Amino acid sequence: MSTRQYVRDCLRLDPALAVTTLESFIRDAIQTAGAKGVAVGLSGGVDSALAAALATRALGADAVHALSLPYRTSNPDSAKDAASVAASLGLELRTIDISPMVDAYFERFENEADRVRMGNKMSRERMGILFDQAKKHGCLVLGTSNKTEILLGYSTIFGDNASSLNPLGDLYKQQVWQLSRHLGIPDEVVAKSPSADLWPGQTDEKELGLEYATADDVLFLMFDWGLSPDEVLELGYAAEAVEKITQFEKKNRFKRRLMLIARLSDSAINLDREIPRD
Protein backbone atom coordinates (compact mmCIF):
# COMPACT_ATOMS: atom_id res chain seq x y z
CA MET A 1 0.00 0.00 0.00
CA SER A 2 1.34 3.46 -0.85
CA THR A 3 1.92 5.95 1.94
CA ARG A 4 -0.72 8.20 0.37
CA GLN A 5 -3.27 5.41 0.56
CA TYR A 6 -2.21 4.66 4.13
CA VAL A 7 -2.76 8.32 5.05
CA ARG A 8 -6.29 8.11 3.68
CA ASP A 9 -6.88 5.00 5.78
CA CYS A 10 -5.57 6.74 8.88
CA LEU A 11 -8.01 9.59 8.33
CA ARG A 12 -11.01 7.25 8.11
CA LEU A 13 -13.00 7.06 11.32
CA ASP A 14 -15.48 4.57 12.57
CA PRO A 15 -18.40 7.02 12.32
CA ALA A 16 -20.65 5.42 14.92
CA LEU A 17 -17.93 5.41 17.57
CA ALA A 18 -16.87 8.97 16.71
CA VAL A 19 -20.45 10.22 16.98
CA THR A 20 -21.00 8.48 20.33
CA THR A 21 -17.77 10.00 21.64
CA LEU A 22 -18.52 13.52 20.43
CA GLU A 23 -22.04 13.40 21.89
CA SER A 24 -20.48 12.47 25.22
CA PHE A 25 -18.04 15.40 24.88
CA ILE A 26 -20.86 17.88 24.37
CA ARG A 27 -22.95 16.52 27.23
CA ASP A 28 -19.98 16.57 29.58
CA ALA A 29 -18.93 20.12 28.66
CA ILE A 30 -22.46 21.43 29.16
CA GLN A 31 -22.82 19.64 32.47
CA THR A 32 -19.41 20.76 33.73
CA ALA A 33 -20.26 24.39 32.90
CA GLY A 34 -23.72 24.09 34.44
CA ALA A 35 -25.18 25.33 31.14
CA LYS A 36 -28.59 24.59 29.67
CA GLY A 37 -27.57 23.97 26.09
CA VAL A 38 -25.73 25.50 23.15
CA ALA A 39 -26.11 28.39 20.75
CA VAL A 40 -24.90 27.64 17.25
CA GLY A 41 -24.80 29.66 14.07
CA LEU A 42 -25.98 27.70 11.02
CA SER A 43 -24.23 29.01 7.92
CA GLY A 44 -25.73 26.47 5.58
CA GLY A 45 -22.35 24.75 5.40
CA VAL A 46 -21.37 21.27 6.43
CA ASP A 47 -19.31 22.14 9.54
CA SER A 48 -22.08 23.97 11.38
CA ALA A 49 -24.58 21.35 10.21
CA LEU A 50 -22.49 18.55 11.73
CA ALA A 51 -21.88 20.47 14.97
CA ALA A 52 -25.61 21.17 15.31
CA ALA A 53 -26.48 17.55 14.53
CA LEU A 54 -24.11 16.28 17.21
CA ALA A 55 -25.46 18.77 19.76
CA THR A 56 -29.04 17.83 18.94
CA ARG A 57 -28.27 14.15 19.45
CA ALA A 58 -26.41 14.90 22.67
CA LEU A 59 -28.80 17.38 24.27
CA GLY A 60 -32.12 17.23 22.43
CA ALA A 61 -33.51 19.84 20.02
CA ASP A 62 -34.89 22.07 22.80
CA ALA A 63 -31.38 22.69 24.12
CA VAL A 64 -29.96 23.79 20.78
CA HIS A 65 -30.52 27.44 19.81
CA ALA A 66 -29.85 27.68 16.10
CA LEU A 67 -29.31 31.03 14.42
CA SER A 68 -29.01 32.09 10.83
CA LEU A 69 -27.00 35.31 10.63
CA PRO A 70 -26.98 36.51 7.02
CA TYR A 71 -25.47 39.70 5.61
CA ARG A 72 -27.17 41.38 2.67
CA THR A 73 -24.60 40.06 0.18
CA SER A 74 -24.70 36.50 1.50
CA ASN A 75 -25.62 33.85 -1.03
CA PRO A 76 -29.40 33.21 -0.63
CA ASP A 77 -28.64 29.48 -0.94
CA SER A 78 -26.78 29.69 2.40
CA ALA A 79 -29.91 30.72 4.32
CA LYS A 80 -31.93 28.13 2.42
CA ASP A 81 -29.47 25.39 3.30
CA ALA A 82 -29.36 26.54 6.93
CA ALA A 83 -33.15 26.23 7.01
CA SER A 84 -33.04 22.77 5.54
CA VAL A 85 -30.42 21.67 8.11
CA ALA A 86 -32.53 23.08 10.95
CA ALA A 87 -35.65 21.39 9.59
CA SER A 88 -33.89 18.05 9.24
CA LEU A 89 -32.79 18.25 12.88
CA GLY A 90 -36.11 19.54 14.19
CA LEU A 91 -34.53 22.81 15.30
CA GLU A 92 -36.24 26.16 15.40
CA LEU A 93 -34.12 28.57 13.36
CA ARG A 94 -34.03 32.23 14.29
CA THR A 95 -32.74 34.64 11.66
CA ILE A 96 -30.96 37.85 12.63
CA ASP A 97 -29.81 39.98 9.70
CA ILE A 98 -26.41 41.46 10.58
CA SER A 99 -26.43 44.01 7.72
CA PRO A 100 -27.60 47.01 9.81
CA MET A 101 -24.89 46.51 12.45
CA VAL A 102 -22.07 45.84 9.99
CA ASP A 103 -23.11 48.60 7.59
CA ALA A 104 -23.50 51.15 10.38
CA TYR A 105 -19.82 50.82 11.28
CA PHE A 106 -18.43 50.90 7.75
CA GLU A 107 -20.78 53.60 6.43
CA ARG A 108 -20.23 55.94 9.32
CA PHE A 109 -16.59 55.34 10.17
CA GLU A 110 -14.68 53.20 7.66
CA ASN A 111 -16.06 53.45 4.16
CA GLU A 112 -12.72 52.59 2.52
CA ALA A 113 -12.51 49.12 4.05
CA ASP A 114 -11.69 46.20 1.73
CA ARG A 115 -13.67 42.99 1.56
CA VAL A 116 -11.37 41.08 3.90
CA ARG A 117 -11.91 43.64 6.65
CA MET A 118 -15.63 43.60 5.99
CA GLY A 119 -15.64 39.81 6.08
CA ASN A 120 -13.77 39.79 9.39
CA LYS A 121 -16.25 42.26 10.83
CA MET A 122 -19.16 40.06 9.73
CA SER A 123 -17.54 37.04 11.30
CA ARG A 124 -17.01 38.87 14.61
CA GLU A 125 -20.50 40.38 14.49
CA ARG A 126 -21.92 36.88 14.18
CA MET A 127 -19.82 35.59 17.06
CA GLY A 128 -20.79 38.62 19.18
CA ILE A 129 -24.44 37.80 18.60
CA LEU A 130 -23.92 34.11 19.34
CA PHE A 131 -22.27 34.89 22.68
CA ASP A 132 -25.12 37.25 23.54
CA GLN A 133 -27.73 34.66 22.60
CA ALA A 134 -25.84 32.10 24.65
CA LYS A 135 -25.89 34.42 27.65
CA LYS A 136 -29.60 35.03 27.17
CA HIS A 137 -30.39 31.31 27.19
CA GLY A 138 -27.82 30.18 29.77
CA CYS A 139 -25.95 28.33 27.04
CA LEU A 140 -22.46 27.90 25.64
CA VAL A 141 -21.42 28.81 22.11
CA LEU A 142 -20.83 25.71 20.02
CA GLY A 143 -17.74 25.99 17.81
CA THR A 144 -17.77 24.69 14.25
CA SER A 145 -14.14 25.06 13.12
CA ASN A 146 -12.51 21.88 11.86
CA LYS A 147 -8.88 20.83 12.25
CA THR A 148 -7.96 21.71 8.66
CA GLU A 149 -9.07 25.31 8.93
CA ILE A 150 -7.69 25.73 12.44
CA LEU A 151 -4.26 24.50 11.29
CA LEU A 152 -4.30 26.59 8.13
CA GLY A 153 -5.58 29.55 10.14
CA TYR A 154 -8.38 29.98 7.61
CA SER A 155 -10.56 31.81 10.07
CA THR A 156 -11.16 35.18 11.69
CA ILE A 157 -9.53 35.45 15.08
CA PHE A 158 -12.19 36.04 17.75
CA GLY A 159 -14.74 35.56 14.97
CA ASP A 160 -15.65 32.12 13.69
CA ASN A 161 -12.67 30.61 15.54
CA ALA A 162 -14.09 31.69 18.92
CA SER A 163 -16.34 29.34 20.86
CA SER A 164 -16.84 27.73 24.26
CA LEU A 165 -16.62 24.15 23.07
CA ASN A 166 -15.77 22.68 19.72
CA PRO A 167 -16.60 19.08 18.84
CA LEU A 168 -15.02 19.39 15.36
CA GLY A 169 -11.63 20.81 16.27
CA ASP A 170 -9.80 17.48 15.93
CA LEU A 171 -11.55 16.44 12.70
CA TYR A 172 -9.99 17.07 9.31
CA LYS A 173 -12.39 18.23 6.60
CA GLN A 174 -12.64 14.76 5.06
CA GLN A 175 -13.65 13.41 8.46
CA VAL A 176 -16.30 16.13 8.77
CA TRP A 177 -17.72 14.99 5.44
CA GLN A 178 -17.57 11.35 6.51
CA LEU A 179 -19.46 11.94 9.77
CA SER A 180 -21.95 14.26 8.07
CA ARG A 181 -22.88 11.62 5.53
CA HIS A 182 -23.20 9.09 8.33
CA LEU A 183 -25.63 11.37 10.20
CA GLY A 184 -27.74 12.08 7.13
CA ILE A 185 -26.97 15.78 6.78
CA PRO A 186 -28.80 16.88 3.58
CA ASP A 187 -26.82 15.97 0.46
CA GLU A 188 -26.81 19.47 -0.99
CA VAL A 189 -25.05 20.68 2.17
CA VAL A 190 -22.42 17.95 2.22
CA ALA A 191 -21.74 18.05 -1.51
CA LYS A 192 -21.47 21.80 -2.09
CA SER A 193 -18.17 23.59 -2.35
CA PRO A 194 -17.19 24.91 1.12
CA SER A 195 -17.40 28.69 1.43
CA ALA A 196 -17.10 31.29 4.17
CA ASP A 197 -19.62 33.26 2.06
CA LEU A 198 -18.13 36.60 3.12
CA TRP A 199 -18.35 37.95 -0.44
CA PRO A 200 -20.12 36.75 -3.58
CA GLY A 201 -18.52 33.80 -5.30
CA GLN A 202 -16.02 33.11 -2.49
CA THR A 203 -15.07 29.46 -1.98
CA ASP A 204 -12.51 28.09 0.47
CA GLU A 205 -10.60 26.10 -2.13
CA LYS A 206 -10.43 29.06 -4.56
CA GLU A 207 -9.29 31.47 -1.87
CA LEU A 208 -6.75 29.08 -0.36
CA GLY A 209 -5.64 27.88 -3.77
CA LEU A 210 -5.77 24.34 -2.36
CA GLU A 211 -8.00 21.32 -2.44
CA TYR A 212 -9.16 20.12 0.95
CA ALA A 213 -8.17 16.55 0.14
CA THR A 214 -4.57 17.65 -0.39
CA ALA A 215 -4.59 20.02 2.58
CA ASP A 216 -5.85 17.26 4.89
CA ASP A 217 -3.20 14.78 3.76
CA VAL A 218 -0.32 17.22 3.98
CA LEU A 219 -1.40 18.63 7.34
CA PHE A 220 -1.80 15.11 8.70
CA LEU A 221 1.69 14.17 7.54
CA MET A 222 3.31 17.31 8.92
CA PHE A 223 1.26 17.92 12.06
CA ASP A 224 0.20 14.45 13.21
CA TRP A 225 3.26 12.53 12.01
CA GLY A 226 5.84 15.32 12.19
CA LEU A 227 7.22 14.95 8.64
CA SER A 228 9.27 17.81 7.18
CA PRO A 229 8.04 19.54 4.00
CA ASP A 230 10.81 17.78 2.05
CA GLU A 231 9.66 14.38 3.25
CA VAL A 232 6.10 15.26 2.21
CA LEU A 233 7.36 16.23 -1.26
CA GLU A 234 9.08 12.86 -1.58
CA LEU A 235 5.65 11.25 -1.25
CA GLY A 236 4.60 12.99 -4.45
CA TYR A 237 2.51 15.92 -3.22
CA ALA A 238 2.69 19.07 -5.36
CA ALA A 239 5.44 21.47 -4.33
CA GLU A 240 3.19 24.51 -4.62
CA ALA A 241 0.54 23.02 -2.34
CA VAL A 242 3.07 21.92 0.29
CA GLU A 243 4.65 25.38 0.26
CA LYS A 244 1.29 27.09 0.68
CA ILE A 245 0.19 24.83 3.50
CA THR A 246 3.51 25.31 5.29
CA GLN A 247 3.22 29.08 5.01
CA PHE A 248 -0.42 29.22 6.14
CA GLU A 249 0.26 26.96 9.10
CA LYS A 250 3.22 29.01 10.25
CA LYS A 251 1.77 32.45 9.61
CA ASN A 252 -1.46 31.77 11.48
CA ARG A 253 -0.22 29.92 14.56
CA PHE A 254 -1.13 32.95 16.67
CA LYS A 255 -4.80 32.27 16.01
CA ARG A 256 -4.77 29.02 17.92
CA ARG A 257 -2.86 30.18 20.99
CA LEU A 258 -5.08 32.89 22.36
CA MET A 259 -3.83 35.55 24.79
CA LEU A 260 -0.13 36.28 24.35
CA ILE A 261 0.85 37.40 27.83
CA ALA A 262 4.15 39.15 28.58
CA ARG A 263 5.84 36.97 31.20
CA LEU A 264 7.40 38.96 34.03
CA SER A 265 7.11 36.63 37.02
CA ASP A 266 7.74 32.91 37.50
CA SER A 267 4.02 32.30 37.69
CA ALA A 268 2.70 33.64 34.40
CA ILE A 269 -0.73 32.38 33.43
CA ASN A 270 -0.51 29.32 31.14
CA LEU A 271 3.26 29.46 30.65
CA ASP A 272 4.28 28.74 34.25
CA ARG A 273 0.96 27.94 35.86
CA GLU A 274 -1.14 25.54 33.90
CA ILE A 275 -4.38 25.32 35.79
CA PRO A 276 -6.82 22.98 34.06
CA ARG A 277 -10.13 24.57 33.13
CA ASP A 278 -12.32 21.59 34.05
Add this chain to the structure above:
Amino acid sequence: MQTRVTVGLAQIDCLLGEVDANLECHLEWIAKARERGVEWLLFPELSLTGYRLLHLTSRMAMRPASSPVIQKLIEAAGEMSVVVGLVEEDEQGVLYNSAVVLDAGGIRHVHRKLYLPTYGIFQEGRFFGAGDQIDLVPVNGRHLGVLICEDLWHPELGRRLARAGAKVLAVISASPGRLGGESKSEGQDIWETITRSTALLNTCWLLYCNRVGWEEGSFYTGCSHIIRPGGQIMARAPFLEEDLLVATIDLREVDRLRWRLPLVRADRSDIEGPA
Protein backbone atom coordinates in the same frame (compact mmCIF):
# COMPACT_ATOMS: atom_id res chain seq x y z
CA MET B 1 -5.65 -18.73 51.99
CA GLN B 2 -8.76 -18.04 50.01
CA THR B 3 -8.60 -19.39 46.45
CA ARG B 4 -11.74 -17.78 45.05
CA VAL B 5 -12.01 -14.00 45.22
CA THR B 6 -14.83 -11.76 44.02
CA VAL B 7 -13.23 -8.71 42.45
CA GLY B 8 -14.85 -5.42 41.50
CA LEU B 9 -13.54 -2.77 39.10
CA ALA B 10 -15.12 0.63 39.76
CA GLN B 11 -15.02 2.32 36.37
CA ILE B 12 -15.91 5.80 37.60
CA ASP B 13 -15.68 9.36 36.36
CA CYS B 14 -13.67 11.63 38.68
CA LEU B 15 -14.00 15.36 39.27
CA LEU B 16 -10.73 17.15 38.62
CA GLY B 17 -9.32 18.67 41.79
CA GLU B 18 -12.42 17.90 43.92
CA VAL B 19 -11.29 15.47 46.60
CA ASP B 20 -14.39 15.82 48.79
CA ALA B 21 -16.77 15.08 45.93
CA ASN B 22 -14.60 12.18 44.78
CA LEU B 23 -14.52 10.77 48.33
CA GLU B 24 -18.34 10.78 48.40
CA CYS B 25 -18.34 8.97 45.06
CA HIS B 26 -15.89 6.36 46.40
CA LEU B 27 -18.08 5.77 49.46
CA GLU B 28 -21.13 5.22 47.24
CA TRP B 29 -19.29 2.75 45.03
CA ILE B 30 -17.88 0.89 48.02
CA ALA B 31 -21.45 0.46 49.24
CA LYS B 32 -22.55 -0.73 45.77
CA ALA B 33 -19.66 -3.16 45.63
CA ARG B 34 -20.53 -4.53 49.08
CA GLU B 35 -24.06 -5.29 47.90
CA ARG B 36 -22.58 -7.37 45.12
CA GLY B 37 -20.25 -9.32 47.38
CA VAL B 38 -17.01 -7.72 46.20
CA GLU B 39 -13.93 -8.63 48.25
CA TRP B 40 -11.26 -6.73 46.30
CA LEU B 41 -12.34 -3.39 44.85
CA LEU B 42 -10.22 -1.29 42.48
CA PHE B 43 -10.63 2.38 41.71
CA PRO B 44 -8.78 4.02 38.78
CA GLU B 45 -5.47 5.91 38.85
CA LEU B 46 -5.68 9.21 40.77
CA SER B 47 -9.29 8.34 41.54
CA LEU B 48 -9.53 10.74 44.50
CA THR B 49 -8.16 13.75 42.63
CA GLY B 50 -8.71 13.40 38.89
CA TYR B 51 -5.82 12.91 36.50
CA ARG B 52 -4.85 16.01 34.55
CA LEU B 53 -4.00 18.15 37.57
CA LEU B 54 -0.95 20.02 36.22
CA HIS B 55 -0.31 22.85 38.69
CA LEU B 56 -3.17 21.71 40.91
CA THR B 57 -1.09 18.62 41.77
CA SER B 58 0.53 20.06 44.90
CA ARG B 59 -2.83 21.21 46.25
CA MET B 60 -3.99 17.58 46.18
CA ALA B 61 -1.06 16.21 48.18
CA MET B 62 -2.01 13.69 50.87
CA ARG B 63 -0.08 11.83 53.52
CA PRO B 64 -2.14 8.66 53.65
CA ALA B 65 -1.18 7.65 57.20
CA SER B 66 -2.67 10.80 58.68
CA SER B 67 -5.30 11.66 56.07
CA PRO B 68 -8.92 11.93 57.25
CA VAL B 69 -10.00 11.04 53.70
CA ILE B 70 -8.12 7.74 53.92
CA GLN B 71 -9.52 7.15 57.40
CA LYS B 72 -13.07 7.46 56.07
CA LEU B 73 -12.29 5.06 53.25
CA ILE B 74 -10.77 2.54 55.65
CA GLU B 75 -13.89 2.65 57.79
CA ALA B 76 -16.16 2.30 54.76
CA ALA B 77 -14.12 -0.56 53.33
CA GLY B 78 -14.49 -2.75 56.43
CA GLU B 79 -13.51 -6.26 55.40
CA MET B 80 -13.14 -5.32 51.74
CA SER B 81 -9.67 -4.67 50.27
CA VAL B 82 -9.84 -1.41 48.35
CA VAL B 83 -7.29 0.17 46.01
CA VAL B 84 -7.54 3.94 45.47
CA GLY B 85 -5.39 6.39 43.52
CA LEU B 86 -4.11 9.65 44.97
CA VAL B 87 -1.32 12.23 45.09
CA GLU B 88 0.96 11.06 47.89
CA GLU B 89 3.45 13.37 49.60
CA ASP B 90 6.47 11.92 51.39
CA GLU B 91 8.46 13.36 54.30
CA GLN B 92 10.68 15.33 51.91
CA GLY B 93 7.71 16.91 50.17
CA VAL B 94 8.10 14.81 47.02
CA LEU B 95 4.78 14.02 45.32
CA TYR B 96 3.99 10.58 43.91
CA ASN B 97 1.22 9.19 41.74
CA SER B 98 0.32 6.39 44.15
CA ALA B 99 -2.02 3.45 44.55
CA VAL B 100 -2.95 2.83 48.17
CA VAL B 101 -4.28 -0.56 49.27
CA LEU B 102 -6.66 -0.38 52.23
CA ASP B 103 -7.41 -3.61 54.04
CA ALA B 104 -8.55 -4.84 57.45
CA GLY B 105 -8.72 -1.43 59.06
CA GLY B 106 -5.44 -0.01 57.79
CA ILE B 107 -3.14 0.86 54.92
CA ARG B 108 -1.68 -2.40 53.72
CA HIS B 109 0.45 -1.24 50.81
CA VAL B 110 1.44 1.82 48.81
CA HIS B 111 2.66 1.53 45.22
CA ARG B 112 4.32 4.64 43.81
CA LYS B 113 4.08 4.78 40.02
CA LEU B 114 7.45 3.79 38.62
CA TYR B 115 7.20 5.04 35.04
CA LEU B 116 5.86 8.57 34.68
CA PRO B 117 4.79 9.28 31.09
CA THR B 118 6.07 12.68 29.99
CA TYR B 119 5.40 12.80 26.28
CA GLY B 120 2.48 13.71 24.05
CA ILE B 121 -0.45 14.69 26.23
CA PHE B 122 1.27 13.36 29.39
CA GLN B 123 3.20 15.62 31.77
CA GLU B 124 3.65 13.48 34.88
CA GLY B 125 7.44 13.87 35.08
CA ARG B 126 7.02 17.61 35.66
CA PHE B 127 4.92 17.16 38.77
CA PHE B 128 5.67 13.76 40.29
CA GLY B 129 8.68 11.89 41.57
CA ALA B 130 9.04 8.31 40.33
CA GLY B 131 8.71 5.41 42.74
CA ASP B 132 11.68 3.09 43.11
CA GLN B 133 10.29 -0.22 44.32
CA ILE B 134 7.72 -2.90 43.70
CA ASP B 135 6.41 -5.46 46.09
CA LEU B 136 3.60 -7.92 46.57
CA VAL B 137 0.58 -6.81 48.57
CA PRO B 138 0.24 -8.60 51.91
CA VAL B 139 -3.39 -9.47 51.32
CA ASN B 140 -4.65 -13.04 51.10
CA GLY B 141 -1.25 -14.75 51.02
CA ARG B 142 0.78 -12.21 49.03
CA HIS B 143 -0.51 -13.18 45.60
CA LEU B 144 -1.46 -9.67 44.47
CA GLY B 145 0.72 -7.12 42.71
CA VAL B 146 -0.43 -3.57 41.97
CA LEU B 147 0.83 -1.42 39.10
CA ILE B 148 -0.28 1.93 37.71
CA CYS B 149 -1.02 2.49 34.02
CA GLU B 150 2.33 3.20 32.26
CA ASP B 151 4.06 0.68 34.56
CA LEU B 152 2.43 -2.10 32.58
CA TRP B 153 4.17 -0.95 29.39
CA HIS B 154 7.43 -2.12 30.95
CA PRO B 155 7.00 -5.90 30.96
CA GLU B 156 9.79 -6.68 33.40
CA LEU B 157 7.61 -5.42 36.27
CA GLY B 158 4.83 -7.93 35.72
CA ARG B 159 7.41 -10.67 35.30
CA ARG B 160 9.19 -9.74 38.54
CA LEU B 161 5.93 -9.76 40.46
CA ALA B 162 4.92 -13.10 38.93
CA ARG B 163 8.28 -14.63 39.80
CA ALA B 164 7.88 -13.39 43.36
CA GLY B 165 4.50 -15.09 43.65
CA ALA B 166 1.85 -12.85 42.13
CA LYS B 167 -1.15 -14.69 40.75
CA VAL B 168 -3.11 -11.50 40.18
CA LEU B 169 -1.85 -8.24 38.73
CA ALA B 170 -4.10 -5.26 39.41
CA VAL B 171 -3.52 -2.29 37.14
CA ILE B 172 -5.22 1.01 37.82
CA SER B 173 -5.27 3.47 34.99
CA ALA B 174 -6.41 6.83 33.62
CA SER B 175 -5.89 6.18 29.95
CA PRO B 176 -7.01 8.78 27.42
CA GLY B 177 -8.71 7.38 24.34
CA ARG B 178 -8.18 7.92 20.64
CA LEU B 179 -10.34 7.00 17.71
CA GLY B 180 -9.48 5.51 14.36
CA GLY B 181 -11.15 3.40 11.72
CA GLU B 182 -12.01 0.49 14.00
CA SER B 183 -15.26 0.11 15.89
CA LYS B 184 -13.45 0.10 19.23
CA SER B 185 -11.17 2.91 20.34
CA GLU B 186 -7.46 2.62 19.56
CA GLY B 187 -6.68 3.01 23.24
CA GLN B 188 -8.81 0.01 24.11
CA ASP B 189 -7.26 -2.11 21.40
CA ILE B 190 -3.72 -1.28 22.47
CA TRP B 191 -4.45 -1.82 26.14
CA GLU B 192 -6.05 -5.19 25.51
CA THR B 193 -2.99 -6.21 23.50
CA ILE B 194 -0.79 -5.39 26.47
CA THR B 195 -3.00 -6.75 29.24
CA ARG B 196 -3.67 -9.99 27.41
CA SER B 197 0.01 -10.50 26.61
CA THR B 198 1.04 -9.70 30.17
CA ALA B 199 -1.49 -12.12 31.63
CA LEU B 200 -0.56 -14.89 29.21
CA LEU B 201 3.22 -14.49 29.44
CA ASN B 202 3.05 -14.46 33.23
CA THR B 203 0.17 -16.94 33.42
CA CYS B 204 -1.67 -14.79 35.94
CA TRP B 205 -4.98 -12.99 36.30
CA LEU B 206 -4.92 -9.37 35.22
CA LEU B 207 -7.42 -6.77 36.43
CA TYR B 208 -7.37 -3.53 34.44
CA CYS B 209 -9.42 -0.70 35.95
CA ASN B 210 -9.61 2.40 33.76
CA ARG B 211 -11.68 5.52 34.35
CA VAL B 212 -14.20 7.30 32.14
CA GLY B 213 -15.16 10.95 31.68
CA TRP B 214 -13.64 14.05 30.13
CA GLU B 215 -10.90 16.41 31.27
CA GLU B 216 -9.92 19.43 29.20
CA GLY B 217 -11.47 17.96 26.07
CA SER B 218 -9.76 14.58 26.42
CA PHE B 219 -11.73 11.43 27.26
CA TYR B 220 -10.85 8.35 29.25
CA THR B 221 -11.97 5.19 27.53
CA GLY B 222 -13.21 2.97 30.32
CA CYS B 223 -13.40 -0.56 28.86
CA SER B 224 -11.96 -1.91 32.11
CA HIS B 225 -11.48 -5.64 31.90
CA ILE B 226 -10.47 -8.87 33.53
CA ILE B 227 -8.06 -11.22 31.75
CA ARG B 228 -7.75 -14.90 32.50
CA PRO B 229 -4.30 -16.45 33.09
CA GLY B 230 -4.48 -17.84 29.53
CA GLY B 231 -4.93 -14.37 28.05
CA GLN B 232 -8.67 -14.54 27.32
CA ILE B 233 -10.93 -11.64 28.19
CA MET B 234 -13.29 -12.80 30.92
CA ALA B 235 -15.33 -9.62 31.31
CA ARG B 236 -15.26 -6.09 29.98
CA ALA B 237 -16.97 -2.86 31.09
CA PRO B 238 -18.50 -0.49 28.52
CA PHE B 239 -16.86 2.35 26.58
CA LEU B 240 -17.19 5.81 28.19
CA GLU B 241 -19.85 4.82 30.73
CA GLU B 242 -19.51 4.32 34.46
CA ASP B 243 -19.77 0.69 35.50
CA LEU B 244 -19.01 -1.70 38.32
CA LEU B 245 -17.49 -4.80 36.73
CA VAL B 246 -17.72 -7.77 39.08
CA ALA B 247 -16.40 -11.31 38.63
CA THR B 248 -15.18 -14.16 40.77
CA ILE B 249 -11.69 -15.32 39.95
CA ASP B 250 -10.07 -18.57 41.04
CA LEU B 251 -6.38 -18.37 41.97
CA ARG B 252 -6.07 -22.15 41.44
CA GLU B 253 -6.63 -21.52 37.74
CA VAL B 254 -3.14 -19.95 37.76
CA ASP B 255 -1.58 -23.03 39.34
CA ARG B 256 -3.36 -25.37 36.96
CA LEU B 257 -2.28 -23.40 33.90
CA ARG B 258 1.30 -23.16 35.16
CA TRP B 259 1.48 -26.97 35.36
CA ARG B 260 0.73 -27.08 31.64
CA LEU B 261 2.50 -23.86 30.67
CA PRO B 262 5.47 -23.37 33.03
CA LEU B 263 6.63 -20.01 31.74
CA VAL B 264 7.20 -18.38 35.10
CA ARG B 265 9.00 -21.42 36.51
CA ALA B 266 11.24 -21.48 33.42
CA ASP B 267 12.15 -17.81 33.59
CA ARG B 268 15.90 -17.25 33.82
CA SER B 269 17.83 -14.21 34.92
CA ASP B 270 21.26 -15.87 34.52
CA ILE B 271 21.53 -15.73 30.75
CA GLU B 272 24.64 -13.88 29.67
CA GLY B 273 24.72 -11.33 26.89
CA PRO B 274 23.92 -7.66 26.26
CA ALA B 275 22.40 -6.15 29.39
